[in-house]
Amino acid sequence: MKAVNATARVLDALVQRARLLRWTMIGLMVLVVLIDILKSSHYSRFPWDGIPGFTAVYAFLGALALIGLYKAIGYGLVYRAPDYYTKRAGRKAEARDEESADG
Numbered sequence: 001m002k003a004v005n006a007t008a009r010v011l012d013a014l015v016q017r018a019r020l021l022r023w024t025m026i027g028l029m030v031l032v033v034l035i036d037i038l039k040s041s042h043y044s045r046f047p048w049d050g051i052p053g054f055t056a057v058y059a060f061l062g063a064l065a066l067i068g069l070y071k072a073i074g075y076g077l078v079y080r081a082p083d084y085y086t087k088r089a090g091r092k093a094e095a096r097d098e099e100s101a102d103g
Helices: 002-016 018-038 054-078 084-102
Strands: none
Touching (some): 018 054
């Protein structure tokens, strides 16, 4: 029970500090790109390994693509309207009523 309360407090604190968290993450992403640009490339197996900042930008774009894909899958396959189950229950009840009236 204590772990649940602690987790809820942490999540609540993160939500209340959303703007700070967002800017911290953006700052960290910029820092990673700068480090990738400024570091010397001792290893260059592929032609794009020599492009400054390519790895960080490629990883960021890949993460955005995965997020978009997962959101599309979630909305397409998982998401249901808030009244989905009540509508479905109503249709089943109507079908039962029609069957009993026919019988």
